[in-house]
Amino acid sequence: MDQTDVLVVGGGATGAGIARDLARRGVDVTLVERDGLSSGASGRSHGLLHSGARYAEADGPGATECLEENRTLRRIAGACVRETRGLFVQLADDDPAYFEAKRDACVDVGIPTDVVDGATAREAVPGLSDDVERAMWVPDAVVVPSRLVAANAAGASEHGARIHTHAPVTSMTVERGRVTAVELGGDVDDTVCPEYVVNATGPHAGKIAEMAGVSVEMRPTRGVMVSVAYDGLEPVLNRCREPADGDIVVPHDGEVVLGTTSVPVGDPDDYERDDREVERTVAECSAMLPSVVDADRVRTWWGVRPLYEPDEAARGGRGISRGFHLLEHADEGVENCCSIVGGKLTTYRRMAEATADLVCDRLDVEATCSTADEQLPGASEPARLDEFVRQFDGQGPTDIDLVGR
Template sequence: MDSRPDVLVIGGGATGAGIARDLALRGVDATLVDRDGLSAGTSGRSHGLLHSGARYAEADGPEARECLKENQILRRIAGACVRETRGLFVQLAGDDPAYFAAKRDACDDAGIPTEIVDADAVREAVPGLAADVERAMWVPDGVVSPSRLVAANAADARDHGAQIRTHAPVESMTREDGRIESVTLDGDADETVRPRYVVNATGPHAGRIADMAGVTVSMRPTRGVMVSVAYDGLEPVLNRCREPADGDIVVPHEGEVVLGTTSVTVDDPDDYERADWEVERTVEECAAMLPAVADADRVRTWWGVRPLYEPDEAARGGRGISRGFHLLDHDAEGLANCCSIVGGKLTTYRKMAEATADLVCDRLGVDADCATADRDLPGASEPDRLDAFVREFDGQGPTDADIVGR
């Protein structure tokens, strides 16, 4: 069976679902496909932080400002997909005070609101903090439920005419005269799609999908571990205020906290080592901020793979802290009807989708503006409805398994 949508979006994470939603709201006939359920990859395997931009402020001011803007948009449109917890950057004894000052100044430059509090005030706000906390800085971080967020985007796309095809892996592509002519789907779909345009939004798998299309996307995926432990009563996100390192973030959930993370390059985003040392180091380092997590019951452990773009990572060197995105138009490689969107982060998925949809609409001659920043996601104020979307699209990831369906 053949289908002929205007656009085929490959990849059912936040960015892919966001692109399908954006295109559908502009009246474009879109089909979204993923090889598993939605959120099965990077989006559903994060620590669930809704970034304020503070984490990137001193390394990439423009990206930090974009992060803050998207944070504010999601708070408006996403309802029960997010929790407004705030965040703390914590300086412990031995941490470089100059780094704390640089972080604060960079946040000021980026327009990120901050409030510095002394050791007594921060321990009063978070009683379980380590005794050697010297000071901390409040920032507008939050927590996001990626399973709900992705499913709500897919539901809005579907409600505006998009087809959502889960468990439909791409098996092959054919090219003709510098264009992708057809894409063969396997799994539950077992069909051939003949789109006018193809978007590769497959995160760390973008290189493999690009190879099928006869173009090149160089990725440097890295794995990171998350450990969820039983801990009740933590309200803000805790960030260790030091140079990026293993085990420097604690994200509050309901009756649990998620400890993260590591950064280890992998060759294959499907087949990589899950090393015990990563778990132990992450727990040990996070316990330096919140000592009780060292002996807390471990609820679940998972790894995620970051979709890092090789040229950007090579330019930065080492463990880069920026998470900007890159929209690659493959017309420059002789493939007129295909682009890839790589990099980025969950918090900025909507902006990534907007940039991609702008390019696609330009190529298709569609004159319609983005509406996703001003339109509430369906079910935003109804957690049960959001959770029904997650079930509909088989979209449950480990990040928010303690939240969805409670």
């Protein structure tokens, strides 16, 4: 049996970020992932690094978190981030009051904005729809999630963490209010005896929690992304309206990613892929960038959002807050286990810091977080980042056209 201070279950951005944070604080960490890194929500997104503008009028604190982490990742993540800017566009049929409310909210949050008329926007973005009446520049960017997750795992490994991919958790033993053993299958096929367990499995958090005899209520929703051939788009395009299907276009090199939909699913591993959502996404995005409707479709993938049920029920919307929730399970009778749920890729580092703070407090470790100030390994070396992706089998569909080029 392997002994470890902390077992982190889940190899997405948050799990890898937690492992890096704890390892840098001198904690003995083991991270396990049932597939390769980035195989879940992190590697199946549209890859937007939010400025916070998308959430400004609905969730000011969440928007502030996005803005701060956007700036942090630009400092520490190097070639894991592509500088693109973002443009919120108001079409002729869109409510101008919503545009005004978003602009005012961005000002309140501190998000830099620059409002331009439709003609100026079309001059800056060739191919933009004639229906664009005005637009607002914001500091959005594009993240390359496979590189980001692998670089965090590499940073954890450099500080002594053990990273096990293709090592699914098959069962947990709970004795006298503590998880005492975790059985791993796959390539590892071993038992780990942790002092503390962190559940960072995104939409699967409820299933892992059940193994420990505790409850995490999730409301996973599916969304489709469609990548089409398109050269020369610089900024991320956001439709400036209430969140709906097909309201974002994310630029890649020679492609743009069109997204997305939001449909509840019962099982994050087994859900319907509805072709009508693909067609609706393309059609809606073409209202901003008309030529994508006839562009060659390169690839399509689906992702599942790790939404937390109580938060979604309270807000009654389309999961627009994307706040995160750190749940301790001591009140359910398991004192050495927590779950980190919700959130988004942009705020993964902050989620990891909050989780690591909690774990260190429970383990009487006094070291503080340093991940906001230290560059990720290989940040300035794309080839090295891509080698990390191969090392951890971390290639997700979001950025398969960018990694290794």
